[in-house]
Amino acid sequence: MNTERVDTDLIIAGGGLAGATLALALARLVPELKVTVVEAFPLSPEALPEDYQPSYDSRSTALAWGSRLIFDQLGLWRQLSEHATPIRHIHVSDRGRFGATRLHANEHGQDALGYVADNRWMGLCLMRALLDTRVSWQAPAQVEGMKPVAGGVRVAIRKDGAQKELTARCLVIADGGRSGLREKLGFVTRTEAYGQNALIANVSTSDSHQFTAYERFTEAGPMALLPHGSPKRPGHQSALVWTLENEALDEILSLSDEQKCQKLQERFGWRLGRFTHIGQCHHYPLNLTTVDEPARPGVVLVGNAAHALHPVAGQGFNLALRGLMTLVEQFRRAVDEGISIGELSVLGRYQQLHRQDWQHTVQFSDSLIRIFGQPLAPIAAARDAGLVGLDLLPGAKRWFARKAMGTGGRKPLVGSGVSSFEAEKHDR
Incomplete structure (x- = not known):
């Protein structure tokens, strides 16, 4: 590696x-x-805290089976699984029409197709694991700027009201898409608004979810209900992601909890019985955001800072996680070959590999939105036939399952110990 003195190899x-x-x-x-x-x-x-006490209103993330494999590799899954609700069945349907398809974990020799875990629980597990590593923290603190220097970058950090500088071989921006740091550093984003919002809340139903995730396409946009709560007993709580246009969102937010449940019942139907309770509602606008060149010498964007997509099919965090592992793989290779991790050859290789995954994932999720958003009768009939075909054609169903489970992709770098699961909600 280069011999220039740096304060730290990598700043995140x-x-x-x-x-x-x-x-x-x-x-x-x-x-x-x-x-x-x-x-x-x-x-x-x-x-x-010593003991984690789940809150009814906890925000959660959908983890694909491939993400479980990554966390298992990092030695974190055993702890994470204590409060991760398995998704053993996926039911995809088109509201008001006959089209539907179903996926079952046992058909693929797995215990689950994916999992639902509270964000706070995931954060606690990560923090506990990091306490036993050599990773150092500057907190509370913020990165305010960066400039290239010989052999790396000089990063301006504000902490306790004062600014200081650290030199590093590479800066990774992982602070989401809302901090403004990527724009401050000159990264150009492209945003395509879907004209929709995601309303997120936890709900209770009279019937048990039986560890089933529902993806329901309606004329007003997709709606997802993911099993939430106990990882061992099929319960009555689900995590809701409800896609709404601006006026519809304002209307729903103005209603009482009982009225919200009634509206939800009208949209979703009775597959889970009666909706009996809805918790605290969060919402955010839905956009497809991309950065054309997320890597430069000495700096790279990851996660929501690099890309944001529609939450349909729960692809967001799983895509980000696979990207992180691809980046780690390139860092591992650079160290083995004696190359600085901030070299454009290293970061450009990461960008090239992850872009392939990103393009496939966006194509998958974006096509679902556009196909199921078409009200024309011939298109509606064709997509119904497609959903039925997924149930009848084993090859097509396996392809769809692999997309949902995030298990397609390249083999791990030989000898690196790093696996890349390169084929498939909020990662900040």
């Missing part, structure tokens, strides 16, 4: 799910690197 801007996972993966798989995480929220071992 953002210690949320993406940044913390990257830090842990590097500690496990590229331990030679000195890693520093800059996080805006205060962190301390004393703040980590």
Whole structure:
């Protein structure tokens, strides 16, 4: 590697799910690197509770089976699984029409097709694991700027009201798409608005979910209900992702909880019985956001800072996680070959590999939105036939299952210990 003196090999801007996972993966798989995480929220071992008590209103993330394999590789899955609800069945349907398809984990020799885990629980598991590594933290602190220097970058960090600088071989921006840091550094984003919003809440139903995830396409947009709560007993709580246009969102938010349940019942139907309770509602606008060149010498974007997509099929965090592992793989290779991790050849190779995955995933999710958003009768009949065909054609069904489970892709780099699961909600 280059011999220029640096304060740290790698600075990660953002210690949320993406940044913390990257830090842990590097500690496990590229331990030679000195890693520093800059996080805006205060962190301390004393703040980590001994016992986790799930909240009804906890925000959650859908984890594909491929993501479970990654966390297992990082030695984190055993702990994560304590509060991760399995998805053993997936039911996809077109509201008001006959088209439907069903996926079952046992048909693929798996215990689950995916899982649903609270974001806070995932964060706690990551923090506990990171306490036993050499990763250092600057928190609460923020990255305010960066400029290239010989052999790497100089990063401006504000902490305790004062600014200081650290030199590193590479800066990874993992602070999501809303901090403004990527724009401050001159990265150009392209945003395509879907004209929709995602309303997120946890709901209770009179019938048990039986570990089934429902993806329901309606004339007003897709709606997902994911099993939530106990990882062992089929319960009555589900995580809702409800796609609504602006006026419809305003109308729903103005209603009482009982009225919200009634509206939800009208849209979803009775597959889970009666909706009996809806928790705190969160919402955000839906956009397809891309960055044409997310990698430059010494700096690279990951997770939502690099791309954001529609939450249909729960692809977002799983795509980000696969990208993180691809980046770790390239860092591992660079260290083995004596190349600086900030070289454009290293980061450009990551960009090339991850872009293939990103393009396939966006094509998959975006096509679902556009196909199921068409009200024309011939198109509606064709998509119904397609859903039925998925149930009848084993090859097509396996392809769809692989997309949902995130298990397609390249083999791991030989000898690296890093697996890339390169084929397939909020990662910050």
